[in-house]
Amino acid sequence: MKLFRSENEVLQDDKEKQQIEKEKQQLEKEKQEAEKKLREFYKDIDFTNSEEEIKLLEKIRNGSKIVSNNFFTPQFSTGEYRTYYAVATSLFLDFYILDQLSNSRKSIDTLVKQNKELNAKLEDKLDTLIEQNKELNNKFDQLIEILKSK
Missing domain, CATH: 1.20.58 (Methane Monooxygenase Hydroxylase; Chain G, domain 1)
Structure with missing residues (x-):
């Protein structure tokens, strides 16, 4: 059992967290675009x-x-x-x-x-x-x- 993580493991975790955050931002952006298109449709x-x-x-x-x-x-x-x-x-x-x-x-x-x-x-x-x-x-x-x- 390891008490401390290596620097590579910490960096890997940070990269994974950043990747997850980017995916969340992308999903949120896509959701906002879909809502914008829907509002435009209703406006039309x-x-x-x-x-x-x-x-x-x-x-x-x-x-x-x-x-x-x-x-x-x-x-x-x-x-x-x-x-x-x-x-x-x-x-x-x-x-x-x-x-x-x-x-x-x-x-x-x-x-x-x-x-x-x-x-x-x-x-x-x-x-x-x-x-x-x-x-x-x-x-x-x-x-x-x-x-x-x-």
């Missing part, structure tokens, strides 16, 4: 309404993946059942995403309509301001004529 489909909705979508997505994996194992008797269930879960997820996209589209349509209404009101106000400016210019011209005649 305008699915940033609330944390609960994002968690729900993640549960559905993960559940669909797990169910799909489980139903492609030989423990179930018929292939038709496995295929049906995998397709059904996939379709549920697709329809949920389409529903969110539809809601986002409705919101965008509402914003476009409001923008058109505001533009119309703004054009009316600009027309009024242009008319008032013309009237003021006419009055200013009249004042200049009056001052010239005196």
Whole structure:
């Protein structure tokens, strides 16, 4: 039984610890990149309404993946059942995403309509301001004529 470790053993342990630390950092970096891509995906489909909705979508997505994996194992008797269930879960997820996209589209349509209404009101106000400016210019011209005649 050795009481002391050799310098090589200590260095080897340090190298192993550094290697483990590098692997942990790499895994953490990959995890952060995956989360960033997921957030970008949700942002693209305008699915940033609330944390609960994002968690729900993640549960559905993960559940669909797990169910799909489980139903492609030989423990179930018929292939038709496995295929049906995998397709059904996939379709549920697709329809949920389409529903969110539809809601986002409705919101965008509402914003476009409001923008058109505001533009119309703004054009009316600009027309009024242009008319008032013309009237003021006419009055200013009249004042200049009056001052010239005196």
